[in-house]
Amino acid sequence: MKILEVKNLSCAFGGLMAVSDLSFELHKNEILGIIGPNGAGKTTVFNLITGFYLPLKGEIIFNGKNIVGLKPYQITRLGIARTFQNPRLFKKLSVMENVMIAMHKVYNAHMLDAILQNKRYSVEESLQKERAEEILEFFGLYRRKNDTAENLPYGEQRKLEIARALATNPTLLLLDEPAAGMNLNESLELVDLIATIRDKFDLTVLLIEHHMEVVMNICKRIIVLDFGMKIAEGNPEKVRNDPRVIEAYLGKEVKGVIH
Numbered sequence: 001m002k003i004l005e006v007k008n009l010s011c012a013f014g015g016l017m018a019v020s021d022l023s024f025e026l027h028k029n030e031i032l033g034i035i036g037p038n039g040a041g042k043t044t045v046f047n048l049i050t051g052f053y054l055p056l057k058g059e060i061i062f063n064g065k066n067i068v069g070l071k072p073y074q075i076t077r078l079g080i081a082r083t084f085q086n087p088r089l090f091k092k093l094s095v096m097e098n099v100m101i102a103m104h105k106v107y108n109a110h111m112l113d114a115i116l117q118n119k120r121y122s123v124e125e126s127l128q129k130e131r132a133e134e135i136l137e138f139f140g141l142y143r144r145k146n147d148t149a150e151n152l153p154y155g156e157q158r159k160l161e162i163a164r165a166l167a168t169n170p171t172l173l174l175l176d177e178p179a180a181g182m183n184l185n186e187s188l189e190l191v192d193l194i195a196t197i198r199d200k201f202d203l204t205v206l207l208i209e210h211h212m213e214v215v216m217n218i219c220k221r222i223i224v225l226d227f228g229m230k231i232a233e234g235n236p237e238k239v240r241n242d243p244r245v246i247e248a249y250l251g252k253e254v255k256g257v258i259h
């Protein structure tokens with residue numbers, strides 16, 4: 001079943017085509033990888049899907065509805081969550097507060113309930129707290145729930161970033177280089193975690209990643225971008241041996257990274 005369909009998507013900055021006539025599909029519970037050299041347009045695709053950027057042309061169909069033109073908060077409420085290349089945490093707040101704030105993006109109680117602190121508000125608040133604790137437990141961060149986010153080791157900050165995205169109750173999760181800055185062992189541990197959250201939370205995942213071990217391990221299908229265009233698509237083996245992909249990478253400093 002198709003959950004996301006990107007059709008002929010283009011986005012330009014001045015004269016630069018950051019994304020050019022891009023089409024791809026994402027099926028329910030799939031983990032699809034997006035790779036490509038620096039500046040290939042990967043993050044721009046995320047910014048387009050999540051409503052941070054408006055495309056020049058094209059459609060983004062999520063669960064049968066074209067979401068182009070919707071605001072980021074509306075897209076979050078439809079069930080798309082994302083992480084950023086550099087974790088965007090509230091560094092001075094606690095781990096728990098970070099997750100609770102993310103939950104308020106999809107809050108059901110009205111502002112008035114919050115001001116009045118009425119029953120609906122307190123029921124909602126305690127349900128959210130329970131769910132936040134469950135998510136933190138799952139990420140091994142429960143014991144850290146009262147720590148300030150900036151005091152977490154880097155790998156745990158990255159996990160908290162994913163936990164915050166999950167707190168909005170998504171069906172589609174966009175992960176932008178979740179293993180950036182991690183060593184190989186940490187990256188492989190993250191691969192397991194991503195596969196587990198996909199199963200536990202019934203998610204579909206779109207994953208941008210520079211660590212080839214991560215992508216090749218976890219994604220059955222990968223699309224490759226170069227200069228905003230899709231130059232290859234297929235399983236890891238096919239992509240790894242595609243001459244256009246090899247050439248795209250050989251031109252850059254990441255020589256040999258795909259093998």
Ligand SMILES: Nc1ncnc2c1ncn2[C@@H]1O[C@H](COP(=O)(O)OP(=O)(O)OP(=O)(O)O)[C@@H](O)[C@H]1O
Nearest residue numbers: 013016017018036037038039040041042043044045
């Ligand atoms: N807001 C913006 N204004 C101007 N140019 C932009 C903007 N966002 C992205 N670009 C340009 O669009 C191109 C694609 O950038 P993008 O960040 O999507 O690439 P990327 O594949 O995610 O790269 P990286 O792997 O380095 O993160 C780059 O040339 C970038 O400089």
